[in-house]
Amino acid sequence: MKKHGILNRELNTVLASLGHTDTIVIADCGLPIPDDVVRIDLSLVKGFPPFLSVLDAILEELEIEAVTLAEEIKTNNIKMYEEIHQRLKTVPEQFVSHERLKEMTKSAKAIIRTGEATPYANVILHSGVNFS
Template sequence: MKKTGILNSEISTILSRMGHTDCIVICDCGLPIPDHVKRIDLALKQGTPSFAETLEAVLGDMEVEEAVIASEMAERNGVLRKQVVSMLGETEIQEVSHERLKQLTGQAKAVIRTGEATPYANIILKAGVIFG
């Protein structure tokens, strides 16, 4: 049995198969997910699990080089945006329109759907490398 880190076998598998610049998405319960992208559905009910707790768990297991969020998050979900910026630390954050973020979702290795029910609670994480 795995002792630490993410226990969800689908997420753990995706993270272990990712290479430099591969992307995954963590999203709220409303983001449309393209049929061709692997869906990892964690949503149990509205709010569970939250976007923030899911992001925190993934960041604990993944080297992230860059993140992409919707520019609309600043106005429509400022509290969560501040939390995301804090959690990402020095990681570069790119802001694009929500429509562009939805398009970019089609390039992801997987989308992790949470129970989050607040607007624009979506992020694309681009894998970095763990060596120099």
């Protein structure tokens, strides 16, 4: 059994398979997930697991080159945006409309569904390269 890090088999498999510029999405419980994208559903009940707990676990495992967020998060969920920004302050951010973000999820390697129940708590993580 693993001693550290993410225990979820499906999530480990996806993270280990990512290459440079591949994307994954961490999503709230309401984001529509396209049928042809791998769904890793971690949600148990409304609010659990919270978005930020899942983000923190993934950031321990994955080199992030850039993030994409919905423009709407800055006005409709400022607290969540500030928490995301604090964790990724050295990573370039791109903002798109929520509708565009939903379109972009179609090319993600996987969408990780959390129990988060706050608006626009979705992020596209762009995989980087750890050559250091």
